[in-house]
Amino acid sequence: MTDSYYPKSLSEALELRRETGAIPFAGGTDLMVRFRAQAGTLPKLPHPVLFLGHLEELRQISMDSSGTHIGASALLSDIGVSEHVHPMLSETVMLMASPPLRNLATLAGNIGNASPAGDAVCSLIALDASVVLASLSGERTLLLEEFITGPGKTVMKSDEFIREIVVPADQPDRYWYRKVGTRKANALSKLSLSAMATVHEHRVQDFRAAFGAVGPVVIRRRDLEAQVRGMTLDQLSRETEGIVDAYRPHIIPIDDQRSQAVYRLQASLNLLRRWIDLLMQGG
Amino acid sequence: MDSITFRLNGTEVTITSPGTRRLLDVLREDFSMTAAKEGCGEGECGACSVLKDGRVVNSCMVPVGSIQGCEIVTLEGLRESEQGKRIIDAFVQSGSVQCGFCTPGMVMAAASLLAEHPRPSEAEVREGLSGNLCRCTGYDAIVRGVILASREGEGL
């Protein structure tokens, strides 16, 4: 029995996925760590893997009227410098991992892994990105927020894999991305904030904030965002502490080997407050 | 077991191996190419760096079955090239080498960086080497080595 499949085309990949249930393997930088091998031994992968990284049709980054289409196997290093990619996503991607890992890793991997600390997921959710899932039965498109249901959990079926990620063309005017990592490079996130807004004539027309690594999934509260939308900058100024307090109960980090819950909460709220300050200054 | 064909330092090679086996193990065990080292086995340290289609990657993260048809260059190959010789020489001249365990990976990262940015700034060098850990040098002499190599590349 083989431990891996190397499809020649997307259609062969879909067939193999249905027939064998092999794990989609794009860049593998998560799988190869999770099932890490010691020298001279094989990775302890529980199932055969389906290599997808080489398929040209999955490596494309393109743009049309609906937005930017990022193939499941496009490398982070290519996404980071692509002119088609929203600058917040470029910044996010270039702060992920390290140059050699970015030459292997993909967005689909970061999404499929569904780690609450997945940096790209945080910015993609702020950008209202969707995931296109392919199977022999056809394709379906879901908002990324709906695709990820818990730590390491997604709604992907056993005959599907991610074909591409779509980032809508229409985005707020301003963004601010802050990753608080364990160090300045090649770092995992202690917390992150992907924030966006449009302010027009002293009024907030759009407001988004997604928090990474401070809950079981990326935290984006559309209900709270709706409360901010429509505020004037004066109102925003008066309501800043109210907004921060409204977010507080939803930011539910844990203590782990990288940081502490109390720090993660405080720093997340401080960044939210800073973002609101930045909007008022730039308004 | 799968039959896997790729180019290694300019020569086409075919091996029979489980597809998930780490490229690092294949290089060290099947080809006796030991310039790439295992420092962590999880993509953190960069000691196992090689070039895959011209870009630096961690060979401990690469299952050999995924590199069908790819061009892999190790330090054994790079050191025969003009660029490789220039980087190695610049490292020797700049005091970039201490215990030496990270050095092969640093040279590979430098090669990848210089291919993309022939005349990098110090900030670009630091960014380009940020996936390669060194515990001896504090990095300054390695950064100087890469900058020296880039200048010599222009005949300065």
Add this chain to the structure above:
Amino acid sequence: MTTGISRSVPRVDAYDKAAGITRYIADIPVAGVCYGKLVRTSISRGTILDIDVPELPEGFWFISEGDIPEGGRNRIHMIKEDWPVFTNSEVRFYGQTIGILVGPDREQLIALADAVRVTYREQEAAFTIEEGLACRGGALHGDDNLFADYCLVKGDPESAFSRAHRVIEDVIETGFQEHVYMEPQGITVEEQDGKIVIHASCQCPFYIRKAVAPSLNRSLDDIIVRQAVTGGGFGGKEHFPDIIASAAAVAVTKVHRPVQVIFDREEDMCYSTKRHPSQVIFKTALDSENRIIGMDIDARINAGAYESCSPVVLQRLIFSSNSVYDIPNVQLRGRAVATSTIPSDAFRGFGAPQGIIAAELHMSHIAREIGMDEVELKRSLMVSKGSRTITNGTIHETVKLHEMWQRIAEVSGWHEKKSRYAPGSGRGMGAAFYLHGGGFTGSGEQDIIKARVRMVKRDDGIVEILLSNVEMGQGLQTTFRKIAAQVLDCDYRDILLADPDTDRVPDSGPTVASRSIMIVGRLVQLAAEQLKHKLHEPGAQESEAAYTQPPGCHWDQETLQGDAYPAYGWGICVIETAVDPDTCEVETLGVWTIHEIGKAIDEAIVHGQVTGGVIQALGYGSLEKLELKDGKFFQHTMADYIIPTTLDFPGVYSELVENPYPYGPFGAKGLGELVFDGAAASYAMAVQHAVDRTVSRIPVTPEYIMELKTHG
């Protein structure tokens, strides 16, 4: 342009390392090798009731206490008989060696090791210094859990405290630190002509020989240790290779095949020794004019489950606990506390960083309390030639710290920045002053090590240096050759110096304690001077030099009184930081250092040591958090235990001041550890200035800074 011996030359090992030609132990195939995998305890304290080993396939063996050759000791000889080679009853820490599985296939070895079932009777364990002092779960060592308990008195502290106007109290704490040498631990052991040959990535070939021989009940000469190219050590390959070598050597005597043990990184991080955590409690007596008149110091280190070299680490810590200051009246107690953690062991600085961090932070806290500029307070107390040390010895050399300070203050813009950055403004400056005694503490060089260096001119005229100190990145292959070449007036590249083989070289001592250049390099110089006279005589010629204590140095090991070190290296490190107001992340904006090491044997190598040591210390001071959870290390991969990358700190400014030492080679003193001693303290003080809070422990993580800002 630097001339003479200090002028930099290309390192002899650089090309082969940079070209990937150099082969480390894991790069060398061994015919017929059996791989070895250590089987370890999974509890921290208790008793092993049963060890159930699965049925082993042909060619696999499980080696444990019963396999120790007749008459062999189940104790590894370090400074004294110490850790057991294999435990089959008492468990003192998580990860203690029970046995070693050996066999030809690594995949099968891992499966077999996972299938070993051990049942225990578990016992309550002490993990922290406080728990150890309280003998939680009953004493692990003696009846008080103290491997060492030292007292020092200088002057009349009792009277000083009785006349004190006020007393300032402080507790300074430091954590574990993992070495993260880039090459994990590795050894290969084989039989050759009836002898046991050990190839090891190590710092101290003769230590391994001394450790292994009693376990095998063999003479020292029956054990041959050959140093393999060593990919970094930092103290982590001082004693720890003894542990692996002992187990593997017992296995070889049983299976009669080569046995190789190469650690995986996670295994290395979980089960290798670490730097001693410390807790130093100060009480400082001030008179009515806020002058320091006395100090009471209570220093404790977490020694772990076995003694190892903890008493000696503790000695260096307490001897460094007044740092560069002449405090008039001092009483000190120092204790090495047994706990059920992996024994703490050597790490660059060997206790001195913990002592200096405590002293520097405490002095800065006193300055904050009395409203004085911290550098002015420190400068008013600095030692000078003739000053009395904490062990009532004498500083024999001229101390250049004041002129060094003038210089570093100028290049770092200290005065301007210090006045511009208001305390708590988010920008901060820190300055640490430090020293490091070269060579073994006290009379160790004279009474214990007795270093010897041999030099030969062969028949063919080629000169070879024979000694036991290893190249592990610090440049000895080049600097030893340069010293000899300078004397013999030849090209350093024409001199032979092989990696040590205990069967060929005299014992010039271990590669530790910043002694290699100052002590052994001096012997290289002396041996070369002797050989020079015979260089043109026909046939093979030989010379040998042996260590003698510099005149005027006196030490009593019983009372710990006298000159703890013959000479010191001196340093200052200035750091500028900016603290993010929202996340408390710290940006290091500048690092400036100045060091006095007597004389540089090679400036590029010295600056390489400075930069490497400073960045490693900045990691210790800021990023490298290593916590115990139920006796296990919580951070055990390189993704979780964070060492600095290229982007974490800016380039390091490094300047040297000469002050030749008459008993070092061409005036050189110790270097390798000095450059580690100050940067963490400097960083902590820079953050302290930036946030205007009292920083009392390292690492100074954003989490800790947030805690300080929130709770004061």
